[in-house]
Amino acid sequence: MSLQLLVQLIVSGLGMGFIFALIAIGLTLIYGVMNVVNFAHGEFLMIAMYASYLAYATWGADPLWTLPLVACAMFAFGIAVYYLLVRRVLRGSMTSQIFATFGLMVFLQALAQFLMGADYFAIRESRLSGVVEAASIALPVPQLAAAAGAGLATAVLYWIVFRTRTGRTLRAAAQDRQAAATLGIDVDRTYALAWGMGAACVGVAGSLLSNFYYVFPRVGAVFVLVAYVVVALGGFGSIHGALVAGVLIGLLQVVAGFFVSSQLKFVPVYLLYLLVVLIRPHGLYGRM
Amino acid sequence: MGIGRMWTAVAVAGLVCSAGLPLRAAEPVRIGALYPLSGQAAKSGEDTLNGIRLAVDIVNNRYPDLKLPLAGGEGLPGVGGAKIELIAADHQGSPETGAAEAERLIVQRKVAALIGAFHSSVAATSSQVAERLGVPYISGESEATPLTERGFKWFFRTTPSSRTQARDFFTFLREVNKTAAHRVQTIAIVHENTLWGQEFAKSAEDYFPEYGEFKLAINLGYQQGTTDVSSEVQRLIALKPDVVFHASYDAEAILFARTYKQFNFAPQGIMAIGAAFGSSAFRDALGSDASFFVVRDHWSRDLAARHPAVAQVAKMYRERYGKDMDGTPARAFTAMMTLADAINRAGSTDPEKIRAALAATNLAATQLIMPWDGVKFDAKGQNVLTGAIFIQTQEGTPKLVWPASLASAKLVWPRPAWR
Numbered sequence: 001m002s003l004q005l006l007v008q009l010i011v012s013g014l015g016m017g018f019i020f021a022l023i024a025i026g027l028t029l030i031y032g033v034m035n036v037v038n039f040a041h042g043e044f045l046m047i048a049m050y051a052s053y054l055a056y057a058t059w060g061a062d063p064l065w066t067l068p069l070v071a072c073a074m075f076a077f078g079i080a081v082y083y084l085l086v087r088r089v090l091r092g093s094m095t096s097q098i099f100a101t102f103g104l105m106v107f108l109q110a111l112a113q114f115l116m117g118a119d120y121f122a123i124r125e126s127r128l129s130g131v132v133e134a135a136s137i138a139l140p141v142p143q144l145a146a147a148a149g150a151g152l153a154t155a156v157l158y159w160i161v162f163r164t165r166t167g168r169t170l171r172a173a174a175q176d177r178q179a180a181a182t183l184g185i186d187v188d189r190t191y192a193l194a195w196g197m198g199a200a201c202v203g204v205a206g207s208l209l210s211n212f213y214y215v216f217p218r219v220g221a222v223f224v225l226v227a228y229v230v231v232a233l234g235g236f237g238s239i240h241g242a243l244v245a246g247v248l249i250g251l252l253q254v255v256a257g258f259f260v261s262s263q264l265k266f267v268p269v270y271l272l273y274l275l276v277v278l279i280r281p282h283g284l285y286g287r288m
Numbered sequence: 289m290g291i292g293r294m295w296t297a298v299a300v301a302g303l304v305c306s307a308g309l310p311l312r313a314a315e316p317v318r319i320g321a322l323y324p325l326s327g328q329a330a331k332s333g334e335d336t337l338n339g340i341r342l343a344v345d346i347v348n349n350r351y352p353d354l355k356l357p358l359a360g361g362e363g364l365p366g367v368g369g370a371k372i373e374l375i376a377a378d379h380q381g382s383p384e385t386g387a388a389e390a391e392r393l394i395v396q397r398k399v400a401a402l403i404g405a406f407h408s409s410v411a412a413t414s415s416q417v418a419e420r421l422g423v424p425y426i427s428g429e430s431e432a433t434p435l436t437e438r439g440f441k442w443f444f445r446t447t448p449s450s451r452t453q454a455r456d457f458f459t460f461l462r463e464v465n466k467t468a469a470h471r472v473q474t475i476a477i478v479h480e481n482t483l484w485g486q487e488f489a490k491s492a493e494d495y496f497p498e499y500g501e502f503k504l505a506i507n508l509g510y511q512q513g514t515t516d517v518s519s520e521v522q523r524l525i526a527l528k529p530d531v532v533f534h535a536s537y538d539a540e541a542i543l544f545a546r547t548y549k550q551f552n553f554a555p556q557g558i559m560a561i562g563a564a565f566g567s568s569a570f571r572d573a574l575g576s577d578a579s580f581f582v583v584r585d586h587w588s589r590d591l592a593a594r595h596p597a598v599a600q601v602a603k604m605y606r607e608r609y610g611k612d613m614d615g616t617p618a619r620a621f622t623a624m625m626t627l628a629d630a631i632n633r634a635g636s637t638d639p640e641k642i643r644a645a646l647a648a649t650n651l652a653a654t655q656l657i658m659p660w661d662g663v664k665f666d667a668k669g670q671n672v673l674t675g676a677i678f679i680q681t682q683e684g685t686p687k688l689v690w691p692a693s694l695a696s697a698k699l700v701w702p703r704p705a706w707r
Binding site: 266 | 326327328330331333334481508509510511513514515516517518519520522523525526538539542543546550551552569572573574575
């Protein structure tokens with residue numbers, strides 16, 4: 001076991017971990033503010049990845065440059081989904097909310113397969129491909145960029161949620177919808193904002209991911225399953241929780257895959273999850 | 289109602305009936321196709337089904353220039369010129385869904401035979417349903433050895449099993465060791481952990497005593513549909529095997545190849561079973577990095593030198609479905625042609641007669657687009673006349689590099705460093 005190997009494992013783990021975290025933060029933000037689980041979250045990721053890929057394939061635009069555009073476009077897409085779909089079912093029962101986003105998931109997957117086919121598409125050469133050598137340790141650039149980019153995006157999100165007026169209204173609407181409304185907060189607008197920000201998070205994640213992962217209609221399912229575990233482990237609605245749990249799971253699966261068995265690499269992850277849920281049913285940072 | 293009108297009605301009814309008669313005489317033969325058309329393997333399922341669609345079209349319509357059985361005429365002459373109607377069902381890669389769909393096709397759609405199922409795990413459950421209900425089941429690409437070890441009466445397989453295929457890897461390496469300067473000694477097996485991958489890994493492992501010059505470095509299974517394989521690749525790097533044997537589907541083939549390059553893992557050769565490491569999707573996704581993987585394949589366009597029909601079928605596939613044919617659609621195509629030949633000889637859609645005709649199948653090498661000696665089933669329903677080729681992608685095109693008698697390019701061994 002060399003130092004080189006350990007560092008490479010940790011970098012890969014951090015890269016995946018921050019991606020998991022960023023996807024989960026989007027999910028938990030929407031849930032935290034309005035108690036709706038977005039089952040189509042993985043498909044938002046898929047759309048962002050297709051957008052990055054198509055920009056690359058059509059205009060040769062590097063995912064690094066299209067990242068802000070994809071994030072903005074996804075922000076708009078999230079808001080559109082809120083106004084066109086989610087707002088209408090908010091008055092309905094919990095079940096209809098579940099079915100609405102679940103239906104959106106099925107629809108978007110089928111739409112992607114219809115428009116793009118079931119093929120795998122991958123970006124071949126981007127600015128963020130290859131490796132950097134540091135002290136004779138080869139570090140893959142896409143994973144480093146994923147860790148850095150996702151870390152940065154999380155920091156920006158923290159700043160918005162905890163340091164700005166907009167963030168305060170978000171948190172107010174999350175704590176008590178009616179009280180927030182009486183104090184003059186436009187709750188409807190705040191909800192739309194949560195959807196926009198949640199979608200922008202997966203926009204960034206999808207853009208970073210497209211540097212090293214292929215896109216296909218079901219790619220969302222691969223990542224979002226882990227994201228649900230991240231959200232539950234970190235505590236529903238908690239941004240800190242999603243960040244910590246995402247990085248933890250990313251590292252754990254790489255390390256377990258190396259030292260234990262690659263077939264069982266997610267077993268320690270789910271064991272940890274079970275353990276946390278047994279001891280702290282509301283997750284690491286969740287509120288009761 | 290006047291008398292005149294009534295006569296008209298009778299006349300019209302008579303016309304309709306008489307027009308209906310010849311149609312009924314050649315009622316289409318319904319065949320159920322079980323493939324993954326959504327889910328993880330949707331892309332492979334689509335490509336494979338397209339191979340079958342092409343075979344059905346060749347049987348149903350007139351292609352006088354194509355020198356394959358049943359291509360020259362329309363439909364199945366043995367069954368009164370009946371055409372084949374293909375009914376596709378989506379099993380999503382799930383064995384339970386596959387079994388349910390098989391039952392639906394047989395009971396509700398009254399299919400005369402089933403073809404499927406890409407995933408060996410799905411072929412296992414769906415062929416069980418066919419066995420119970422007494423309907424012939426042919427598989428052109430589900431490779432797990434146990435499928436034909438069950439001794440089913442209604443199950444037939446044209447493709448070689450994974451055990452036969454695993455042996456080809458050792459034969460190949462033994463020959464490489466005779467010619468190349470670098471001797472191959474240690475081998476790592478990397479496989480996905482559904483039935484197909486496990487079966488290949490087990491078969492390959494069983495050959496090590498027989499081929500004593502090779503040592504197993506590690507048998508590494510991974511979860512299909514994984515997000516990341518860096519820990520797997522790190523384990524390989526730590527062990528430095530001379531050769532890696534891969535059993536992976538399309539998605540993880542791309543993921544592994546990228547991760548190998550990323551960590552600069554460069555064994556003498558990376559060999560693979562199944563078409564994933566030589567598929568067009570793989571080449572599109574990886575560009576020049578797709579080169580030098582050695583794939584034990586079933587089919588190649590280079591076989592056109594042996595039989596002109598290969599090039600014709602490949603061209604038709606390309607024109608129709610907008611992508612190049614590869615080993616899996618070619619094998620599915622062959623299974624469908626074999627089934628059509630059997631139904632034609634059976635002269636009926638009676639399941640028992642089709643089964644007997646399948647069991648008596650004896651197709652020659654010249655009647656196939658495959659590098660095989662023919663199609664002939666043993667008592668367990670396994671084709672015993674299969675053969676192997678090895679393909680290596682060079683400069684963006686897959687080249688046939690082994691056996692030497694069919695080769696169109698020279699094998700590059702050991703593989704050059706990543707660029």
